[in-house]
Amino acid sequence: MRNNKAYYFLLPAIVLLALFVIVPMLQIFYFSFLKYNLFEESKFVFFKNYKLLFADSNFRWTLFNSIIYILVTPVIMFVSLMLALLVRQQTRFTKFFRASLFLPVVTPIVIVGIIWRWIFTEENGLLNYLLSLFSVNQLHWLTNYPLNILSIMLVVIWRGMGYYMMLFLAGLAVIPREQEEASRLDGANKFQQIYYIILPMLKPTLILVFVTSATSAIKLFTEIYTIIPGAPMNNKTLVAYLYQQSFERFDFGMGSAVGVVIFLLTFAFSYTNIKLMEREA
Amino acid sequence: MRKVLKYGILVLFVTAAVFPFIWLLSTSLKGAEELFAFPPKLIPNKLVFENYSGAWNSVPFGTYLVNSVLIVIFSVTLNVLIASLAGFALARFKFKGREFFFLIVLASMMVPKEIIIIPLYIIVLKMSLADTLAGVVIPFAADGFSIFLMRQSFMSIPKEIEEAALVDGCSLPRLWWSIMAPMTKASMATLAIFSFIGAWGDFLWPLVVLKSPENYTLQVGLNYMLGTFINNYRYVAAGAVLTIIPVVLVFLFMQKYFEKGLFAGIGK
Numbered sequence A: 001m002r003n004n005k006a007y008y009f010l011l012p013a014i015v016l017l018a019l020f021v022i023v024p025m026l027q028i029f030y031f032s033f034l035k036y037n038l039f040e041e042s043k044f045v046f047f048k049n050y051k052l053l054f055a056d057s058n059f060r061w062t063l064f065n066s067i068i069y070i071l072v073t074p075v076i077m078f079v080s081l082m083l084a085l086l087v088r089q090q091t092r093f094t095k096f097f098r099a100s101l102f103l104p105v106v107t108p109i110v111i112v113g114i115i116w117r118w119i120f121t122e123e124n125g126l127l128n129y130l131l132s133l134f135s136v137n138q139l140h141w142l143t144n145y146p147l148n149i150l151s152i153m154l155v156v157i158w159r160g161m162g163y164y165m166m167l168f169l170a171g172l173a174v175i176p177r178e179q180e181e182a183s184r185l186d187g188a189n190k191f192q193q194i195y196y197i198i199l200p201m202l203k204p205t206l207i208l209v210f211v212t213s214a215t216s217a218i219k220l221f222t223e224i225y226t227i228i229p230g231a232p233m234n235n236k237t238l239v240a241y242l243y244q245q246s247f248e249r250f251d252f253g254m255g256s257a258v259g260v261v262i263f264l265l266t267f268a269f270s271y272t273n274i275k276l277m278e279r280e281a
Numbered sequence B: 001m002r003k004v005l006k007y008g009i010l011v012l013f014v015t016a017a018v019f020p021f022i023w024l025l026s027t028s029l030k031g032a033e034e035l036f037a038f039p040p041k042l043i044p045n046k047l048v049f050e051n052y053s054g055a056w057n058s059v060p061f062g063t064y065l066v067n068s069v070l071i072v073i074f075s076v077t078l079n080v081l082i083a084s085l086a087g088f089a090l091a092r093f094k095f096k097g098r099e100f101f102f103l104i105v106l107a108s109m110m111v112p113k114e115i116i117i118i119p120l121y122i123i124v125l126k127m128s129l130a131d132t133l134a135g136v137v138i139p140f141a142a143d144g145f146s147i148f149l150m151r152q153s154f155m156s157i158p159k160e161i162e163e164a165a166l167v168d169g170c171s172l173p174r175l176w177w178s179i180m181a182p183m184t185k186a187s188m189a190t191l192a193i194f195s196f197i198g199a200w201g202d203f204l205w206p207l208v209v210l211k212s213p214e215n216y217t218l219q220v221g222l223n224y225m226l227g228t229f230i231n232n233y234r235y236v237a238a239g240a241v242l243t244i245i246p247v248v249l250v251f252l253f254m255q256k257y258f259e260k261g262l263f264a265g266i267g268k
Helices: A006-031 A046-057 A057-087 A092-108 A109-120 A125-132 A147-173 A178-185 A189-200 A203-218 A223-227 A238-248 A252-280 B001-030 B052-057 B061-092 B100-111 B118-126 B133-140 B145-155 B159-167 B172-201 B204-209 B218-228 B233-253 B255-263
Strands: none
Touching: A006 A252, A006 B061, A006 B100, A006 B118, A006 B145, A046 A057, A046 A252, A057 A092, A057 A147, A057 A203, A057 A238, A057 A252, A057 B001, A092 B001, A092 B100, A092 B233, A092 B255, A109 A125, A109 A223, A109 B001, A109 B172, A109 B233, A125 A147, A125 B052, A125 B118, A125 B133, A147 A203, A147 A223, A147 B001, A147 B255, A178 A189, A189 A203, A203 A252, A223 A238, A223 B001, A223 B218, A238 A252, A238 B204, A252 B118, B001 B233, B052 B061, B052 B233, B061 B100, B061 B133, B061 B145, B061 B172, B061 B218, B061 B233, B100 B145, B118 B133, B118 B204, B133 B204, B145 B172, B159 B172, B172 B218, B172 B233, B172 B255, B204 B218, B233 B255
């Protein structure tokens, strides 16, 4: 219907989104050009924050680490697609399998961190004990770089597999089964069916999972903060660096510059996503 | 043979998914001497329930719980309400600027929450909401994904219902509240559950906003315990078990809404 009273219904949402999402987004671009902290008057410094950032080896390491974390994406895609294909058929156990695999997804990340930090503990930790049964020497899961990156990746995969499995199930649900059926009658084996029929039709979901998983890898923070809080900054990630600059040193200018870098990285992914989806349509 | 392989893989992954929780539960029930026992024991010799009272009493756990519950109630209510209002407007009306407003909603979904915490913190400081529960809730009361989901839901209602109601002299607020919103119940339920999980588990923003221990949420409180009781992991584990119970309950009873929500593409 045509009625200008619509504005009243829209008002709370638009005011809040403008004030707390759109304006802050524009502000971090602006702040990133300022010398801006809680202690002195802010001042325009052009690209100085960016120059300082790239001169700081800690920043370069966290940038590197955050990009490295994107490597979990192919693993997550493989594991969760495999799980989705395995629980696709409705059987007596499907519901139980799905629920169990989804449990880590709904668990607050702080608790995920608490659980895994304990498992990774080096002295008498569970993981090192299990490895000792296979006569593997104690590994420093939390303190040895880059092993601690691998530990965190393991946690990210553990927590993410159920979520992406569900996304794949949603994608699989809309694929018509006739073709699969026909190819089976023509003698195609399971792997040929997956490769030639399921995967091409699953492309939109594959892209969605890739983009979501890659962007959340770039934004990784809480796992780092709870599992390896004591590790040096060059073992951590961009958001951890942003947090340190902004809320431990209260250097909002530098923090915002880090934010801009993170935005550009995630934007590259979401933009590709939109472009690919447009081409599909 | 193929079946064996299939169930073998599934059992392996399900065990990997669930076992850490069992280990957490086991740790929360161990005595001090068994905590570092070698080899580690899954089932403690003696179940020590004192860890739970210990966790509850060594930090203001009850206060954390109340704060978390308050934040969740307000977050979920505001989130659903605001999304429903906006979704109704975007789906059922034609008006000047609708495309522009919808674009704002879409754009807001592309902004990572982690990077805008600096300006948000400054805004919250200026509004004197720093270190308050309202400061945690208000900045994220409107959410692009939620609005998008509610818009889809309102769009699926047939036009005839709206026309009939308006011919009968129904006012717009009543059309929304009494006629249309009840028809989007399933989407609202899905949205409420995801909003609950998100608000209950949220960490970075409450960590930034809340400074005094009496304002901590459970997640911030647990993180504090993790730093303080590093040698008493049993208390931390007990606190974590207590914090996880509500989510697990909601999840188990509402599994069908979860699947529905994920199929509609929300969450995360």
